[in-house]
Amino acid sequence: MIDTPRLSLPLLQAAQAQKHVTVNEALVRLDGLSQLVLVSTSTAVPPGLAVDGDCFAVPSGATNTWSGRDGNIAIYSNGGWIFVPPMAGWRARVKDASATAMYDGTNWIIGAVAVSANGAASIHEVVEIDHAVSAGASSPIVGGIPGDSVVFGVTGRVLNGMTGAVSGWKLGVTASADRYGSGLGTASGNLVRGLTGTPVTYYGPEDLILTAEGSDFVDGSVRLAVHLMRLTLPTF
Numbered sequence: 001m002i003d004t005p006r007l008s009l010p011l012l013q014a015a016q017a018q019k020h021v022t023v024n025e026a027l028v029r030l031d032g033l034s035q036l037v038l039v040s041t042s043t044a045v046p047p048g049l050a051v052d053g054d055c056f057a058v059p060s061g062a063t064n065t066w067s068g069r070d071g072n073i074a075i076y077s078n079g080g081w082i083f084v085p086p087m088a089g090w091r092a093r094v095k096d097a098s099a100t101a102m103y104d105g106t107n108w109i110i111g112a113v114a115v116s117a118n119g120a121a122s123i124h125e126v127v128e129i130d131h132a133v134s135a136g137a138s139s140p141i142v143g144g145i146p147g148d149s150v151v152f153g154v155t156g157r158v159l160n161g162m163t164g165a166v167s168g169w170k171l172g173v174t175a176s177a178d179r180y181g182s183g184l185g186t187a188s189g190n191l192v193r194g195l196t197g198t199p200v201t202y203y204g205p206e207d208l209i210l211t212a213e214g215s216d217f218v219d220g221s222v223r224l225a226v227h228l229m230r231l232t233l234p235t236f
Helices: 019-033
Strands: 055-057 073-077 080-084 091-094 099-103 108-110 112-115 121-132 138-145 149-160 168-172 191-202 206-213 221-231
Touching: 019 073, 019 080, 055 091, 091 108, 099 112, 108 112, 108 121, 121 138, 138 221, 191 221, 206 221
Parallel strands: none
Antiparallel strands: 055 073, 073 080, 091 099, 099 108, 112 121, 121 221, 138 206, 149 191, 149 221, 168 206
């Protein structure tokens, strides 16, 4: 055995010279893979400004020094790259997606909490939206809720207080103007915690709509987070 079976850590060999080289490489791999954080799962060209410890999931069709390393984890160390093949079931935080991911043996599935043997996944997501409130009786967020999703609720906060005579606001969708809250505060820092008693399925993209109470909106801004689940298909 030259490498360990799970993390591909290089092992010392009998009467090996320069043992520190092997030990140091093993430590670099262990440092990168423990509490794994991937900078990206989609970057196909090795970055020129990587720093020691940066980890990338090499996608299909990668170029330059990543060519032929599809599916590997590339760990930057001392001016070069160390490659380690991941195993099905590994989890990682993906920086550029601001989400966790699970490796299904072929791909990193963003947001997956469970994956079947043939790639069907239960994916939990939080879609975060910063919205500048437009003047008027209502302020829609077009397509704020993704299609083919089961929504458990919407949370959020007022970023910049809503000015004018508006006394409060409601948050909902076309079919229910207050599905995710009513009588919501207008001052900066006020919160939204819009839970639904029964999760609601949206088969197509749905607008989130802020509706003014007492008077029309003038301005302001909010940060909303849609908490949802999506189901993906197994491979054919």
